[in-house]
Amino acid sequence: MAKLTIAEENYLKTIFLNVDSQQEDCLVNTNTLSQAMNTTAGSVTDMLKKLSEKELIHYIPYKGVNLTEKGKKMAIFTLRKQRLWEYFLVTHLKFSWDKVHEIAEQLEHIDSEELIEKLDEYLNYPEYDPHGDPIPNAKGEFPQRKTILLSDFPVNTYNKAIIAGVLTHNADFLKFLDRIGIHIGLEIQITEKIPFEDSMLIQWKNKEIIINRSITNNILVYKPENP
Amino acid sequence: MAKLTIAEENYLKTIFLNVDSQQEDCLVNTNTLSQAMNTTAGSVTDMLKKLSEKELIHYIPYKGVNLTEKGKKMAIFTLRKQRLWEYFLVTHLKFSWDKVHEIAEQLEHIDSEELIEKLDEYLNYPEYDPHGDPIPNAKGEFPQRKTILLSDFPVNTYNKAIIAGVLTHNADFLKFLDRIGIHIGLEIQITEKIPFEDSMLIQWKNKEIIINRSITNNILVYKPENP
DNA sequence: AAAGATTTTTAATTTAAATTAAAATATTTT
DNA sequence: AAAATATTTTAATTTAAATTAAAAATCTTT
Structure with a gap:
């Protein structure tokens, strides 16, 4: 897996979370991202160009963005990391569910696949994090549940x-x-x-x-x- | 505790490890640091100026550096984080002691005192990491042992x-x-x-x-x- | 103590990311 | 469909950190 910067990982994750829920070829627009990431539209456009260069997103100027297969894979892996860490923080370190977000935001960028696979095994392959969000497995598959x-x-x-x-x-x-x-x-x-x-x-x-x-x-x- | 960048934390830690073992007012020189940190003398000088500005080090140009009390405190806290994480990786996640270094280098920069105190409690306050290095407690005190x-x-x-x-x-x-x-x-x-x-x-x-x-x-x- | 060698600093560049304001493009309203 | 409004992009700056090469200072040797 190619190595990404923290900012890049965060963008991919945010795009995934804003596109996933909706229909097939839906696009996320610049402003939605700038608000979700607490930054400005200008910064977002800059980053979209870089991610597009790297073929992690489909970017149509003035229209919006979508993840490529490669980008989706990275986004899901970032989510996996975030949610496993949140699970660890709440179930093992006794954090309350309202406090884990900021810490998991940092932990999710630790770059080591081996660490995540060992953590997953140690936690006994949990399927949902403390907020009830599904944790993708090592293959990137989400558990299914009709909610x-x-x-x-x-x-x-x-x-x-x-x-x-x-x-x-x-x-x-x-x-x-x-x-x-x-x-x-x-x-x-x-x-x-x-x-x-x-x-x-x-x-x-x-x-x-x-x-x-x-x-x-x-x-x-x-x-x-x-x- | 004031917030430091990752680079700043690494510099303070490296200075601490290179000054501690020797006599009272010993100074670490620029070249020692550039070698220890795998960078160039020019980069080191740049950073030393910044750290001096922030009163984390005593910097005497052309002579070398020393930590201030404030800088020492930060360096010890970074070591505490690194060693607790190494302990966790080896004892709980079953990493071998030759593999934990890179990962702990990343984990040690996660910024949350609460996380470290909870981790310490969870690990039951270990005194030595998997390499036998002493782990400072929350007050910054090292366990004593004559080796x-x-x-x-x-x-x-x-x-x-x-x-x-x-x-x-x-x-x-x-x-x-x-x-x-x-x-x-x-x-x-x-x-x-x-x-x-x-x-x-x-x-x-x-x-x-x-x-x-x-x-x-x-x-x-x-x-x-x-x- | 001067010459030569080594170490350090300075200064000019580079990169990743963010910000701001202006320009360009879309969208909505009438 | 033109005018007004929104959104998006561009371009110029800013910041933290690193790099490189040249200049300055210090140390070593004779």
Whole structure:
């Protein structure tokens, strides 16, 4: 695998995360990247030219970018590193899930495939990181799981769900979830949808709370195996 | 603690390692540093000016450098990080001691005190790394132990020694030690000194070998508690 | 103590990445 | 479809670090 600079790895990762979710040949535009990476459009254009030179992206000026197969491979490997480190930090070093982001951002750029494969083995090949994000395996394959947004959960047809992950890693949001007791793996019951702010009434054990769309739009869930 | 660049941390660490062993107000010179760091004298001078600006070193042009208290603190913290990571790589991820150097060189620059303190706790506060180098604690204090070079061991007065550490981390040297079965903690018996190449006859269990000065000059030993 | 050798510093360049402001191109609105 | 607005690119600077070659200082030798 060719060696990339830290900035290059970060760009590829960000492009991957902004293109993946959407349709086939969708392009990410310059501004989206400059915002996601907290930099300016000018800096982004500069870097896009370099990445295009190296055949890591398909770049159409004024239109946007896409990853090449090579670029996608690198982006997925960076994600793999990031998520394995996050898993290690939370499960072994006892970091809280709202604090691991910055540290994993640094650790993910350590350049050693052997390190990552040994770390993966040591951690016993986890499939999901502490935020519920899938960890690609050494071949770059993601584990499959059908999840939906809590906000899209069909209350009428069914009403039990298990928390699978979160869409934002914003520290305040994560601390808020800690505070109310929501964590990955928790089984909740969705009792009612309330029009005001698209709120939902959810409950588990002896708890019953109302959360609005700013919460439900950021939580992924799946249906339990045995209803 | 003020934040340093990777290059700055490396310079401080190298100065520390080249000044520490010798007398009180010894100075390291530019050329020593350029060789130790695989760079040119010109680059070193540039960096020395910056470090001096930041009051991390005492720099006397044409004479050499020394660390200030502040610089020493930073250098020791960098060593702490490097050695804790080496310990982790060998004891937990099962790396061999000849392979950890490059990776630890990268890991030591991850910027998070909390990470290091949690790692230290997780590792159960080890005092020596896999090469036998002392790991400073969170206060910057080194464990104390009286070791001597195997080549200086007084064969006549006493003849048992325990391997404490190695002075070079050269991979071929370490693999050689693996090959002949010498490892940290091994108790050996020093049977004889032989003038040719300052060789020594050493033995343990059913093994008996002769090693010359290029080996004995790079091995640290100490005397067993109960002779 | 002067000549020659070695070491150090200075100064001019190079590279990767970021920033800013101006110019060019798209998109949206009327 | 032209005008107004958004976005994107270009070009000129900035910063950290490294390199190279020339100039300056120091050390060694006689």
